[in-house]
Amino acid sequence: MDAAIAELLAPLTESRRAHTIEVGRKVERVAHLLPEHLRGEVITAAYLHDVGYGYPVTGFHPLDGANLLAAHGYSVCVCHLVAFHSGSCVEAEVRGFQANVFDQFALDSSPEMAIANDLVWWADMTTGPTGATVTFDVRLADIRSRYPEGSIVRTAIDRSEPQLRAAVQRVSGSM
Template identity: 40%
Template sequence: MDGAMAKWACVVAEAELRESLPLRWAYSQGVAHRAAVASGVLGDDAELLASAAVLHDVGYAPRLAVTGFHPLDGARFLRDIHAADERLVRLVANHSLALLEAEERGLREVLEAEFPLPADQRLVEALVYCDMTTTPDGEITSVDARLAEITARYGSDSLVGRFIRRATPDILAAVERVETALAAQPR
């Protein structure tokens, strides 16, 4: 990761995840590697995407899990403890259609009030792409395989299973738009 923000983000994510959640740390690194792939369609925002990618699941760290909803817990940690860039915090809070999961948890109004959706949909969709094309151990996968893995891990009737079912059309559309933009990049 190049750039001061991306280096800082990697240090913070590693400090919070490496020891307590080593698999989540491997996954976060894999998502960051996917951000390098997607960076070509973002121009000046490539570093912001890389930073959000490595930090998007920091809220899973046991010491940060206040509400149990990792996008909200992670965003609050980044805002309150690190005074992180507002765009970065909003990306972490809203990654991969988090508003839909927040709704399932009764936290949608809280998430929307504290961390409105980022204005730049390209960044939001690029983070969906990175998150949803990475396996839990940090390897590249297809979006369909990733969605199936999430459903199998949590169960289709669980809160996360219901969220994934609701979010699937938007996840698939976001990943397709990013893949189309990447394919159109000059080689």
């Protein structure tokens, strides 16, 4: 993790920062699953996937993070991975955002980007809130315990569970 990333993560709480750093470390360990030209971008995105929590504008961290990173000159690939991480489209819908809110970060779907997205989702969904490695089911149970039924986050995680589980299974099966 370089100094620029550390500086961007500074406003996060200690536990959120620990989670985010471990997600980056996990992706570093499996980056060999990616084409070489994408490895650095995906690792950077993994380290920065939750940066939006430290710079709230809309209150929706994937979008706030992607906008922040775009303003700092990060690549469209990094911004895409941050904007679309871990079922964020489902949560955006639950929050009432229009689908076009992500348009500036959209990339053409390709098998390479599908793997890149899966790696970030897998790392995020197997890392607990303080950076410990957990199973997918433990991670979901933790999220559900912190957000009451009917809340935005709980509704979004419940709706996106099949997509999240599939991404985790695809990566786990590749290792």
